Amino acid sequence: MKGLGVSQGIGIGKAFIIEKKPMDINKVYVDDIQNEINRLRNAMEDGKNQLNELYLKTLNDIGEKEAQIFKSHEMMLEDDTFISEVENKIKSEAVNAEYAFNEVSNYYIRLFENIEDDYLRERSEDIKDVMSRVLKSLLGIKDTDYSKIHNNAIIVAKDLTPSDTAQFEKGKIEAMITEIGGKTSHAAIIARIMGIPTVIGIDNIIDKIKDDDIVICDGKTGKVIVNPNEKQLFYYQQKKDKLEKLNIELKKQIGLPSITKDNFEVSLAANIGTPHDVDSVLENDAEGIGLFRSEFIFMNRSCQPTEDEQFEEYKEVLQKMGDKPVIIRTLDIGGDKNVPYFDIPKEMNPFLGYRAIRLCLGNVEVFRTQLRAILRASVYGNVKIMFPMISTMKELRDAKKIFEKSKEDLRNEGISFKDDIEIGIMIEIPSAAIISDLLAKEVDFFSIGTNDLIQYTLAVDRMNSKLSHLYSQYHPALLRLIKGIIDNAHNAGIWVGMCGEAAGDPKLIPIFLGMGLDEFSMNSPSILSSRYIIRNLYKNEMEQIANKTLNMETAVEVEDYLSCLFAEDNDYLKRCNVRSKN
CATH class of the missing domain: 3.50.30.10 (Phosphohistidine domain)
Incomplete structure (x- = not known):
């Protein structure tokens, strides 16, 4: 299987x-409304007590970062807006507590399940976990x-x-x-x-x-x-032993520079969604945060976060990271990330619609509030700001004007901030890739968002299972675009990162290295294995291999070629024979 x-x-x-066993949630009309509200409150209190016990167990057995997951679960049960919604449903419809709680919870679950971003979409599992806990208490079901x-x-x-x-x-x-x-x-x-x-x-x-x-x-x-059979058992036992030896080797990568054998150094950064993710970033020895998805601060709530609330979130991340760079992507909602309080109109094709920088430029106060919060937090660390989904020069210049006005306002108010914050953009739309030579003159860095760049370049909805065979990060068109973006950036004297999933692909890391990519940003657990790969390669050899892939005709041809060179079944990479094969 x-x-x-x-x-x-x-x-x-x-x-x-x-x-x-599935829980049967029936709608029952009730006469005693207050009794149902009391049942709900008791069940939620019971849930919080269970979560606190789980927090302490996880803190002791696993670690602080993982334990914080259950503190965030507990916060869901303390959210006044959420509680009010459930209680109002009980009152207005005269229904039982479990039905009302289930209906409101499912609304938020559907909201998150419709998000394209994997990290945000999978937060629906956290809501389901909390919902299940409270429903079991209401129904008297034991864990x-x-x-x-x-x-x-x-x-x-x-x-x-x-x-x-x-x-x-x-x-x-x-x-x-x-x-x-x-x-x-x-x-x-x-x-x-x-x-x-x-x-x-x-x-x-x-x-x-x-x-x-x-x-x-x-x-x-x-x-x-x-x-x-016996042959399969023997093979996998041998493979298991080799992996255990490899894990020991990977731990030795902590503290080492991400540098090739011929002294080309890159930065290995991590992608995060909340301050709770920073512990894993540090544990895996990332050299910075290449993507802080700030939209998570705006999700799972009924109103926009205030400037102070955002400031505290950014400040926490920056303080934890110290001198290491933190790139905050400004609000990227719309499309698959619907936030009810923004009242984004229904669109025929939301992925090509009113989202990300387009929404921010249409809601200047929302944008300015976020920029002010980031600027205020900048004194606590090494922050950089990145605008998503830029497709035109005008969008970039308009965003920069709002940023400069936010700085001017804070200056006039006597509020401290760093004045030399680097500004970058996500290159995730073909139009931006094609004019990247022009855009590079206006910013300090690029970050290539491969997830959307693949989707828009190949005209493939990556969530459509019928088209999954067409969605490939090995497509020659994509690789040619990426090479052009990197070259245009370097010609303008700026650096280039990548924060899409391709940045952590062991077969593509050597190719992007050969193209001259400066920063790879990925999920934290991939950092040490990526460093191991980079430290065992020669950049000049990877340049030749990268150039060879650019002349291939199909994604299958590219992937087969890279699989042959950089297979992971033996010593993580077949490094020894790279020179002789080329």
């Missing part, structure tokens, strides 16, 4: 099935007893929440396999921190594996083998 690997490693053990899990267990479930994952005993769990979930879900993040190989996305997994089946789970390739 084949799924999606979200936490690397090999797990070999006996299956332990976790089957959760699953995880003490019965045997040693060397391969956990098999339809879905696993952060609460589930955090309660597993690390020493007992060999791997986890689920039908649903996401690469950047908190359950997957905890699995990676705990070092538990995890595969998601295998349909009807509960029906395909039985308790005590012998299972092999490859958390990198996503391959799952049930009741393997």
